[in-house]
Amino acid sequence: MEYISAKTIVTRTKAPAQWFGIDYNMNIYKGCCHGCIYCDSRSECYGVDDFDKVRAKENALQIIRDDLRRKTRRGVVGTGAMSDPYNPFERELMLSRHALELCDAFGFGTAIATKSALLARDIDILQSIAEHSPVLLKITVTTADDELAAKIEPNVSRPTERFEMIGKLAETGLYTGILLMPVLPFIEDNIENIGEIVRRAGDAGARFIYPAFGMTLRGNQRAWYYHKLEELFPGEGLAAAYQKRYREYYECVSPKAKKLWEYFTQECESRKIVYRMEDIISQYKRPYKVTQMTLPF
Numbered sequence: 001m002e003y004i005s006a007k008t009i010v011t012r013t014k015a016p017a018q019w020f021g022i023d024y025n026m027n028i029y030k031g032c033c034h035g036c037i038y039c040d041s042r043s044e045c046y047g048v049d050d051f052d053k054v055r056a057k058e059n060a061l062q063i064i065r066d067d068l069r070r071k072t073r074r075g076v077v078g079t080g081a082m083s084d085p086y087n088p089f090e091r092e093l094m095l096s097r098h099a100l101e102l103c104d105a106f107g108f109g110t111a112i113a114t115k116s117a118l119l120a121r122d123i124d125i126l127q128s129i130a131e132h133s134p135v136l137l138k139i140t141v142t143t144a145d146d147e148l149a150a151k152i153e154p155n156v157s158r159p160t161e162r163f164e165m166i167g168k169l170a171e172t173g174l175y176t177g178i179l180l181m182p183v184l185p186f187i188e189d190n191i192e193n194i195g196e197i198v199r200r201a202g203d204a205g206a207r208f209i210y211p212a213f214g215m216t217l218r219g220n221q222r223a224w225y226y227h228k229l230e231e232l233f234p235g236e237g238l239a240a241a242y243q244k245r246y247r248e249y250y251e252c253v254s255p256k257a258k259k260l261w262e263y264f265t266q267e268c269e270s271r272k273i274v275y276r277m278e279d280i281i282s283q284y285k286r287p288y289k290v291t292q293m294t295l296p297f
C-alpha cells in the first residue's frame, strides 16, 4: 500500500439536503481497484492519476479524529463517492472500520456507498452508531446478472453476494437499499434487468432503491469506456451506438428511460420500496430528529 499525505479528510458537503442528506464527505482511500468500466471517478476533472491503484491517506485515523473533534455540528458522514471504502486492502488495513468507530465515538451518523460484501463485517459498529445517529447503507447494483457484472464490474462482489448482504444488513434493522446507477444504455436498460433487481431487492428487505436510467460520460472516462466496450463486447457495435446517440453529451439518458421509470415506480410501490430522495432521507433520519442538536463549542 502506498500512502499519500492529507491535511483533512472529513469535509463539509455543499448541499447536504440534495444528496441523501449527507453533511460531510470522507474519502480515506484514493483510487479504486474494482475496475468498473463506467466509473465516473476516473474522469480527468478529478485529477486522480493511475486511478486503478489504491492509495491510503497517511495518518488517516488521526486526521479523522481531529476533523470530527473540531466539528461544531454533528451530522451524517458519507463515504464511497470517489472510491469504494471497502476495497480488498480494507480487509487487513481496517481504516474504514476504525473510521466508523470514530464516527460512533464522536456521535456522528454515516452513509456508506459500496459494491463490496465486506461491509457486512462492520455490522456491529453500524448498529452501535444507529443507536444514536442515522445510518444509511447504499449498495450499488447495476445489473442482477452475475456474468454481466463480472465483465463490467470485474473486481468486486457479484450481485448475488450483494443481495445476500442486503438481506443480512436489513435483518439487523439497519436502513439499507440500492443505488441503481448507472443503468448502462443498450446493456442494462431493459425491463427484465430492472424487474429482477427490484424483485430481489424486495425479497432481501431493501427499504429503498434510488435509480438513474442512464450514465454520465466525459473526457478520458468516455474514451476508456468505449475502449472497454470494444474489448468486452466485440462485434456488437456498442461504442458506435453510443457515439451516434450521445456524441459529446455528459448526461447519457437511456432511450428507454421513460418506460423504465414507469415500470420501476409501479414495481417499487407494489413492494413498498421508496425511490424518491426526499422519502429516503426522511425515512432514515426520522427516528433521530428529536435528538439532533448543535453542541455549544
Ligand code: SF4
Pocket: 032, 033, 034, 035, 036, 038, 039, 040, 041, 081, 082, 083, 084, 115, 156
Ligand atoms: S467501485 Fe465505484 S469507485 Fe470503484 S471503480 Fe467501481 S464505480 Fe469506480
